[in-house]
Amino acid sequence: MNFLRVPFVLLLTGVLGLAGCSVHQPTSLYQLDSGDPGQPKQSAGVAVLLGPVSVADYLQRETLLQRQADGSLTASTDGRWAGSLSADIDQLLLRQLAWKLDSQRVVMAPAAANFTPDVQVVLSITRLDSGENQPAVLDAQWRLLDRRGTVRDSKLIHLEEPHAGTSAAQVKAQGVLLQRLAEQLSAAVKPVASQPLVAEEPKKAAQPAKTRTDQDKPKIPMASPIRTDLEVFRF
Numbered sequence: 001m002n003f004l005r006v007p008f009v010l011l012l013t014g015v016l017g018l019a020g021c022s023v024h025q026p027t028s029l030y031q032l033d034s035g036d037p038g039q040p041k042q043s044a045g046v047a048v049l050l051g052p053v054s055v056a057d058y059l060q061r062e063t064l065l066q067r068q069a070d071g072s073l074t075a076s077t078d079g080r081w082a083g084s085l086s087a088d089i090d091q092l093l094l095r096q097l098a099w100k101l102d103s104q105r106v107v108m109a110p111a112a113a114n115f116t117p118d119v120q121v122v123l124s125i126t127r128l129d130s131g132e133n134q135p136a137v138l139d140a141q142w143r144l145l146d147r148r149g150t151v152r153d154s155k156l157i158h159l160e161e162p163h164a165g166t167s168a169a170q171v172k173a174q175g176v177l178l179q180r181l182a183e184q185l186s187a188a189v190k191p192v193a194s195q196p197l198v199a200e201e202p203k204k205a206a207q208p209a210k211t212r213t214d215q216d217k218p219k220i221p222m223a224s225p226i227r228t229d230l231e232v233f234r235f
Contacts, residue, residue, distance in 0.1 A: 028167065029082035030064060033175030034092040037099035045103025046193045049117035050094055052109050054124045055086045064167060067131035079167040089125065089178060096182030097121075101189065118193040119152075120145040121185060128174055136161040136173035140181060144192045152192045157181060 058065070064076040081088070090108055098106040107115060122143040130136035137160050144153040159180055163173035 028079045030079055030167065030171040031082050032085075032088045032092050032178065033172045034095055035175070035179045037095045040098045040102045040104050040106075042102050043104045045105055046101055046189065047105040047116065047118045048097060048101065048103065048107070048189060048193075049111050049115070049120040050090070050097060050106060050108050050123070051120075052122060053086075053090055053093070055089060056126050056128075059085055059125075059128060061085075064171070065129050067129045067134040067137075069131075069133065073129065076167060079171075089128075092175065092178050093123075093182050093185075096179055097186055097189070100183060100186035116147065118147060119189050120149075121189065123185075128177070130163065130170040130173060132165050132170075136163055136170060136177055138174070138177040138181060142185060142188070144188060146192060146195065152195065153188055155184075155188070157184065 058073065062080045064079040064081060065073045066076050067073055094106060094108055098104065109120075111117070122145065123140060124142075125138070125140045127137055127139035138157065140157045142153075142155055142157070143151050146152050159177045161173040161177050161180075163169040
């Protein structure tokens with residue numbers, strides 16, 4: 001009996017070992033490519049508040065998603081994000097904008113109470129994905145607000161970027177899309193930051209209420225007699 005149990009134990013050990021290898025198969029971790037942004041030099045450049053930046057709900061996950069030809073999304077089996085994708089997007093856009101505007105005064109929302117931005121960028125990213133045979137696609141909308149909170153510019157963006165098909169190539173292409181978005185944003189921010197504030201219409205001084213006088217009272221015509229056989233008064 002003991003002799004027969006030994007092969008069974010060895011077989012069971014081998015099966016468990018193979019299962020362990022399949023469960024602990026290494027997974028690649030990815031981060032967005034922020035390019036090579038330089039260090040902004042102007043400490044007194046344009047003041048920009050970046051945010052709120054909202055990202056579509058389906059992107060709020062660690063798994064790297066793959067877009068299929070029919071438009072559906074599947075989870076990648078060999079890759080996931082190394083941390084928060086939303087945080088990666090924020091930092092990429094922040095560094096790119098600061099570099100392209102050459103300003104150290106580009107901050108993420110919420111900002112300190114004493115920070116007064118020349119321009120606030122409100123951004124919504126509704127799509128950022130790709131597939132092995134599908135290009136990387138970015139859909140977004142921005143709104144630019146001046147110092148008084150008045151919307152000065154608004155735009156819908158659709159960008160596409162081809163890639164080689166691998167997960168690494170797809171992530172790189174998505175990073176390139178965000179760099180292109182930052183380039184367009186910086187070009188839109190500059191004229192808004194230099195625009196004068198919208199002048200407020202002067203308020204009209206309140207007119208004092210008039211006091212009713214005897215001259216304002218309606219005048220009743222005086223009766224004048226008409227000489228006929230009868231005394232008739234015309235009013």
